[in-house]
Amino acid sequence: MDLSPVKQSKGGVYRAILAGACLLSLSSEVEAAESLRVLLSADVPRLDVRADNPLWVMDAKGRTQTLRAPVQVVAAEAGFLLNGIRIQTDQLTLRGGEQGLTLTFPRLARKSNGAAMSSGDSGMEIAVSGVVNLVRKGKGFLVLNRVDLEEYVKGVVPAEISSTWHPEMLKAQAVAARTYALYQQMLSATREYDVAATVQDQVYRGKQGIDAGILRAVEETRGLVITYQDAPIYAAFSSTAAGLTEDAMNVWSKDYPYLKGVECPFDLMSPYYQWKSSFRVDTLEQNLRQQGFSVGTIEMMTPLSFSRGGRVAKLRILHSGGELVLRGEELRKAVGYTIIPSTQFAIESIGRDVVLSGFGAGHAVGMCQWGAKELAELGYPFSTILQYYYPGTELQHMTLTKPPTPPSS
Numbered sequence: 001m002d003l004s005p006v007k008q009s010k011g012g013v014y015r016a017i018l019a020g021a022c023l024l025s026l027s028s029e030v031e032a033a034e035s036l037r038v039l040l041s042a043d044v045p046r047l048d049v050r051a052d053n054p055l056w057v058m059d060a061k062g063r064t065q066t067l068r069a070p071v072q073v074v075a076a077e078a079g080f081l082l083n084g085i086r087i088q089t090d091q092l093t094l095r096g097g098e099q100g101l102t103l104t105f106p107r108l109a110r111k112s113n114g115a116a117m118s119s120g121d122s123g124m125e126i127a128v129s130g131v132v133n134l135v136r137k138g139k140g141f142l143v144l145n146r147v148d149l150e151e152y153v154k155g156v157v158p159a160e161i162s163s164t165w166h167p168e169m170l171k172a173q174a175v176a177a178r179t180y181a182l183y184q185q186m187l188s189a190t191r192e193y194d195v196a197a198t199v200q201d202q203v204y205r206g207k208q209g210i211d212a213g214i215l216r217a218v219e220e221t222r223g224l225v226i227t228y229q230d231a232p233i234y235a236a237f238s239s240t241a242a243g244l245t246e247d248a249m250n251v252w253s254k255d256y257p258y259l260k261g262v263e264c265p266f267d268l269m270s271p272y273y274q275w276k277s278s279f280r281v282d283t284l285e286q287n288l289r290q291q292g293f294s295v296g297t298i299e300m301m302t303p304l305s306f307s308r309g310g311r312v313a314k315l316r317i318l319h320s321g322g323e324l325v326l327r328g329e330e331l332r333k334a335v336g337y338t339i340i341p342s343t344q345f346a347i348e349s350i351g352r353d354v355v356l357s358g359f360g361a362g363h364a365v366g367m368c369q370w371g372a373k374e375l376a377e378l379g380y381p382f383s384t385i386l387q388y389y390y391p392g393t394e395l396q397h398m399t400l401t402k403p404p405t406p407p408s409s
Helices: 010-024 024-032 149-160 168-185 212-220 248-252 280-291 327-337 371-376 382-389
Strands: 033-045 044-050 055-059 064-067 071-076 079-082 085-087 091-095 101-104 124-127 130-137 140-148 224-228 276-279 296-304 312-319 324-329 345-350 353-359 393-395
Touching: 033 130, 033 149, 071 140, 071 224, 079 130, 140 149, 149 168, 149 212, 168 212, 168 224, 168 371, 168 382, 276 280, 280 296, 280 327, 280 353, 296 345, 312 327, 324 327, 371 382, 382 393
Parallel strands: none
Antiparallel strands: 033 140, 044 071, 044 101, 055 064, 055 091, 071 079, 079 085, 091 130, 101 124, 130 140, 224 393, 276 353, 296 312, 312 324, 345 353
């Protein structure tokens, strides 16, 4: 196998052999540590990879080679092209030096469900530590970052909230992010990844935004997770509740005993506390059809039922082909989560456009980030904040936990 090696002296060849041997044991080393498989993007046709040092590459059979960075990886029949050289393998493992790797995605990278990836839909870069695994699938490949769990948490916190927020809120977010990741990891044995790097799970941007405050928050909570009956919880969180937080049963039809609504009068300063939005009816019709709903020309849309927190639980849509009942979150998914920030809304008018006015942002299940920010500023420690938003839970070190039981529906 020719991976277009860097030309080296005898000493350079010896160093390459040593480094190759290190890479061969890389998988077992990473497995031994607390590591996470993070899906950065799917259906990727091409990836540009930079590193400060030569790039070490290993194929599915454990054969290794070193390449001078930058390296362009392109999906090819029965494998990959690395800088134009064909490699017949369905997997590649990439590793840089201590500074890690910088990945540049093409503009059209998408998740497998068609949604844009935050790290891949506009030619953006992401710098990561750990190793990068590429897995051929369909016409492209998956890009996975296998990274130490604590390093992952460092990459999530500044992507989810501002690093300038109160230190106790940074700690609360770090513990919630660590808990969510561990929960998913313990239930992901049959999946190719543990978490996605987008709002599908929690946003992860590698090394971007990590500063001294983030490092302190992660280090001072190292290993701590939120537990219920000694198992890590599904640590859901969202931006702004604007009232009661929501029962998970009302949003996802799943019963988590620790995801019950609590009063949250603490997020009045959130920029998302109140909003107004509009979208075209024909866009809604098209998106619903793409998601498998049978719908004609929409004539009327009215709330059918509400949750205890005042959010739209179900809507009735009258259309030329009959009637369609949607959950509030299904409408958000069809129109776009940024266009309809939450299901706490009223329909002001419907014509060619639907005009909504509402409150809050996100699903409102679990921790309210803007509410937690206010509680931290009022002097509450991160442990109290977490126990308030996740009733009946405790903080434990992750090594003492047992696998969670999937929720009942």
